[in-house]
Amino acid sequence: MANATLKKIAQVLDISVSTVSRALKNHPDISASTKQKVMELAETLEYEPNAVAVNLRSKNTKVFGVMIPSITNNFYDSFVNAVEEEVKKAGYSLMILQSGDDPAIEIENLKIYRQNRVSGVFVCLSKETTNIDAFHKMKEANIPLVFFDKVPDNDAYDRVCLADKEAAEMAAEALLQKKKKNILAVFGNTQLSITKRRLDAFKKIMQQNTSVDVAYEFAGKSEEAESIAQRYFQLKKMPDAVFCMSDEILVGVMKCIQRLHINVPAQTGIIALSDGYFPGIYYPEITYVETSGYRLGKLACERMMECLKGKEETTELFVSSRFAEGGSL
Amino acid sequence: MANATLKKIAQVLDISVSTVSRALKNHPDISASTKQKVMELAETLEYEPNAVAVNLRSKNTKVFGVMIPSITNNFYDSFVNAVEEEVKKAGYSLMILQSGDDPAIEIENLKIYRQNRVSGVFVCLSKETTNIDAFHKMKEANIPLVFFDKVPDNDAYDRVCLADKEAAEMAAEALLQKKKKNILAVFGNTQLSITKRRLDAFKKIMQQNTSVDVAYEFAGKSEEAESIAQRYFQLKKMPDAVFCMSDEILVGVMKCIQRLHINVPAQTGIIALSDGYFPGIYYPEITYVETSGYRLGKLACERMMECLKGKEETTELFVSSRFAEGGSL
DNA sequence: ATGAAAGCGCTAACAG
DNA sequence: CTGTTAGCGCTTTCAT
Numbered sequence: 114m115a116n117a118t119l120k121k122i123a124q125v126l127d128i129s130v131s132t133v134s135r136a137l138k139n140h141p142d143i144s145a146s147t148k149q150k151v152m153e154l155a156e157t158l159e160y161e162p163n164a165v166a167v168n169l170r171s172k173n174t175k176v177f178g179v180m181i182p183s184i185t186n187n188f189y190d191s192f193v194n195a196v197e198e199e200v201k202k203a204g205y206s207l208m209i210l211q212s213g214d215d216p217a218i219e220i221e222n223l224k225i226y227r228q229n230r231v232s233g234v235f236v237c238l239s240k241e242t243t244n245i246d247a248f249h250k251m252k253e254a255n256i257p258l259v260f261f262d263k264v265p266d267n268d269a270y271d272r273v274c275l276a277d278k279e280a281a282e283m284a285a286e287a288l289l290q291k292k293k294k295n296i297l298a299v300f301g302n303t304q305l306s307i308t309k310r311r312l313d314a315f316k317k318i319m320q321q322n323t324s325v326d327v328a329y330e331f332a333g334k335s336e337e338a339e340s341i342a343q344r345y346f347q348l349k350k351m352p353d354a355v356f357c358m359s360d361e362i363l364v365g366v367m368k369c370i371q372r373l374h375i376n377v378p379a380q381t382g383i384i385a386l387s388d389g390y391f392p393g394i395y396y397p398e399i400t401y402v403e404t405s406g407y408r409l410g411k412l413a414c415e416r417m418m419e420c421l422k423g424k425e426e427t428t429e430l431f432v433s434s435r436f437a438e439g440g441s442l
Numbered sequence: 443m444a445n446a447t448l449k450k451i452a453q454v455l456d457i458s459v460s461t462v463s464r465a466l467k468n469h470p471d472i473s474a475s476t477k478q479k480v481m482e483l484a485e486t487l488e489y490e491p492n493a494v495a496v497n498l499r500s501k502n503t504k505v506f507g508v509m510i511p512s513i514t515n516n517f518y519d520s521f522v523n524a525v526e527e528e529v530k531k532a533g534y535s536l537m538i539l540q541s542g543d544d545p546a547i548e549i550e551n552l553k554i555y556r557q558n559r560v561s562g563v564f565v566c567l568s569k570e571t572t573n574i575d576a577f578h579k580m581k582e583a584n585i586p587l588v589f590f591d592k593v594p595d596n597d598a599y600d601r602v603c604l605a606d607k608e609a610a611e612m613a614a615e616a617l618l619q620k621k622k623k624n625i626l627a628v629f630g631n632t633q634l635s636i637t638k639r640r641l642d643a644f645k646k647i648m649q650q651n652t653s654v655d656v657a658y659e660f661a662g663k664s665e666e667a668e669s670i671a672q673r674y675f676q677l678k679k680m681p682d683a684v685f686c687m688s689d690e691i692l693v694g695v696m697k698c699i700q701r702l703h704i705n706v707p708a709q710t711g712i713i714a715l716s717d718g719y720f721p722g723i724y725y726p727e728i729t730y731v732e733t734s735g736y737r738l739g740k741l742a743c744e745r746m747m748e749c750l751k752g753k754e755e756t757t758e759l760f761v762s763s764r765f766a767e768g769g770s771l
Numbered sequence: 772a773t774g775a776a777a778g779c780g781c782t783a784a785c786a787g
Numbered sequence: 788c789t790g791t792t793a794g795c796g797c798t799t800t801c802a803t
Contacts, residue, residue, distance in 0.1 A: 116583060116584075118779095118781085119780070119781065119782095120780075128790085129789065129790045129791075130780090130781080130782095130790090131782075131783080131789080131790065131791080131792095132789055132790070134781065134782060134783090135783095135788095135789090138782095142789080143788070144788060144789090159579075161553070161556055162557060162781080163498075163559060163779090163780050164557040164559065165498045165503060165559050165779090165780080166498055166779070166780035166781045166795090167780080167781060168494045168781095169492075169495055169779090169780080169796070169797095170780080170781050170782055170794085170795055171781090172795075176537075183523065184513075184519055184522050184523050184526065185516075185519045185523045186519075187514075190514045190515075190519060191514055193513050193538075194512065194540065197513065197538065197539070197540055198540070201539075206537050206539065206554060207537065207538055208536065208537060209526065209536055210526070210530075210535065211523065211527070227490055228490050228491060229493045229494070229535070230492060230493065250488075254445060255445075335723075364723045367723070368724065368725050369725075371700075371724060394664075394693045395697065395700060396697050396701040447795095447796060447797085448796065449796075449797095457773075458774045459774090459797080459798095460773075460799080461772085461773055461774070463797065463798060464773090464799095471772060471773080472772070473773090476772080476773085491796085491797080492795090492796050492797075494795090494796080495779090495797045495798095496797060497779095497797095498779050498781095498795090499778085499779055499798055500779085500797085500798080501779075
């Protein structure tokens with residue numbers, strides 16, 4: 114007998130709906146005998162509370178939105194994985210919407226979140242987003258927002274980010290320590306704040322050391338990274354190390370390395386910023402500085418929970434980096 | 443003025459709630475002038491219907507559940523990606539829950555789906571699931587179920603699957619055509635129905651050709667595949683081709699190939715069953731038979747939509763395979 | 772063309 | 788200890 118309701122139980126037992134409601138919640142007011150009768154009947158009727166009704170009443174859906182450019186991406190995956198794991202403990206579920214890096218869809222999605230009265234939204238901005246007015250509406254609707262990874266340049270919002278600066282610095286220092294002199298550094302889309310932060314930090318370290326040659330290149334996709342690498346490794350003076358800002362770039366560079374049968378680390382060293390999966394699929398494994406989507410997810414959850422508790426001040430939080438020795442440098 | 447309601451609009455305009463409701467829906471009964479007034483006010487008040495209330499009333503949440511072992515998996519990703527893309531067109535959203543390959547969590551998750559009165563659930567069984575009684579309850583609750591990939595062995599359910607048989611056959615035939623004589627065939631967890639189907643089909647083709655030597659091995663994870671490959675490639679008589687049942691296995695095998703500096707395809711050929719991303723990251727690119735999570739997602743959606751329209755008979759549907767030449771065979 | 776009323780399933784203030 | 792009542796926001800007969 115599926116889809117039993119409080120009303121049905123009340124009718125069978127000839128008591129009031131509110132008594133049933135309270136009994137099921139183990140309310141102290143209700144007598145033990147009534148409680149038992151109710152509980153038993155609920156059991157046999159396989160009663161399950163209607164979350165939709167509860168939501169309407171309580172004005173709390175216990176659902177978080179997660180908006181990402183695309184779910185087909187290792188980094189966002191592990192973020193989502195962490196968030197799902199974490200919020201489930203508090204009885205929340207996730208409503209995941211992809212923006213496809215399209216600001217118009219992004220706005221659409223926010224509307225869906227509003228209409229569904231989600232308890233909060235985790236958002237990673239699309240590459241194309243420049244105007245964040247649409248996000249103000251969420252504030253007005255009292256829906257807390259926690260931005261992650263691609264975050265707006267605006268102190269009015271809560272943001273959790275990778276420690277891009279720190280990570281890029283660690284990688285740069287590792288390169289210097291290994292006495293690399295002729296480095297190819299491949300970064301991603303220059304539009305992105307994460308690219309800028311990583312680039313600035315990397316450059317800063319490198320500039321302290323004038324004896325090192327660094328070529329800076331930018332690739333939006335794996336294929337571009339591959340052809341950039343191809344170009345550099347065909348020079349008479351091959352790079353003695355490559356820095357890859359992301360997994361996507363690493364994958365492109367490594368394809369070139371395989372194509373040209375370049376020996377790592379003998380002929381050239383490789384270091385990447387990565388979440389950790391891709392560095393492990395190559396031999397030798399790639400040395401990387403961890404930028405963990407998983408830990409970012411956990412941090413974002415912490416922050417979200419604080420928002421729910423009514424924290425007012427917005428902050429920008431960072432996930433620290435970790436150096437992981439592979440064997441490629 | 444966020445969170446306007448029909449009631450609020452009605453009060454301001456001094457008309458009834460039902461009129462407002464109708465006006466907003468462009469109901470023919472309502473006069474043009476009233477409609478206009480209502481629409482305008484709704485606009486300025488930034489009225490947005492409360493989906494929760496609508497759901498309660500209509501008993502239709504317009505949310506689908508998606509239950510997968512883990513979201514951190516390329517194949518499920520592309521499945522989810524396709525589903526999200528597709529159902530959005532019909533105004534549905536997704537509630538994704540991970541089972542972590544734990545049957546107990548699976549049951550928990552079903553409960554969450556029931557309580558939230560989702561319109562249907564897409565489910566990929568966990569590796570460990572043997573008893574599917576818990577899924578019967580969903581039927582009783584009138585929540586349609588569409589199983590995908592790891593499906594129960596039970597005709598009472600709707601299932602959409604990869605054409606495992608066909609795909610394995612295509613790969614086997616490609617190996618024969620290339621005159622490979624000493625093949626290492628690595629499959630996944632023997633418990634899984636998908637492993638069985640692929641293995642059976644592959645074996646059947648191979649057995650028709652007695653002059654070919656095939657070693658069958660099984661690996662639960664990438665690392666195991668790697669060490670299996672390692673073992674075989676250290677034999678005096680190296681395999682002249684490797685068949686990889688999945689991306690996970692391919693990744694493991696390729697790591698070994700890199701470690702031992704084996705030349706592909708000169709020294710050994712590689713062929714895989716894959717969704718297409720991983721084969722493309724190696725050089726030469728890996729020849730594979732496509733088993734697309736994306737297309738599976740689309741198919742699953744079609745089936746779900748039919749269920750919603752009240753189709754009674756359950757079916758098992760297959761996504762056809764496609765041969766993709768890489769250069770590794 | 773519009774309104775009143777009932778109800779989706781649940782909770783909680785108030786009353787007894 | 789239990790019941791009555793009201794209401795969350797919306798849709799939909801049924802009247803008028």
